[in-house]
Amino acid sequence: MLTGKQRSYLRGKGNSLDTVIQVGKEGISEALVAQVKETIEARELIKVRILDNSLYTAREAAEELAEACGAEVVQVIGSVCLLYKRNQEEPIYKLPN
Template sequence: MLTGKQKRYLRAEAHHLTPIFQVGKGGVNEAMLTQIEEALEARELIKVRILDNCEFEKNEVAEALAEGTYAELVQLIGLTVVLYKESRKNKKIILPKSSK
């Protein structure tokens, strides 16, 4: 579970990223989740765009993406979802320590 400070840091890191996946009319499926998991392993932090023609609520899509990939939902802003998952092999992002 990410702290507020860590989420703020990740939002700043994600600001310059462009979405590398799109969720369209069909919604979230297994093949998409597999590809997103692989991208998260390689990059740790990604953006996913929800298209206007998506038949599902954006909150449902964001939750389905986070749960299906075992990732943290960093942010849902407009129709853009930011996901973070710590990589096992390619660790690049060092999160700030929690103040506890």
């Protein structure tokens, strides 16, 4: 579970990130979940965009993806969400306490 200070730190880091995953009209499939898992393992923090033609709201998609990948939802703004999962071997981000 992330603290408020950690969420704030990750939100700051997420501002400069580009969207790497998009949820479209097909919704959240097994292939999309596999892609998110692979990407989040490599990057720790990813930005996901939920397109207008998706059947999900941004919050619903973020929660479902986070649960499927064992990640945490850092932030949801509009149609964009940030997901974080700490890399156990070599963490990229040093979170504040």
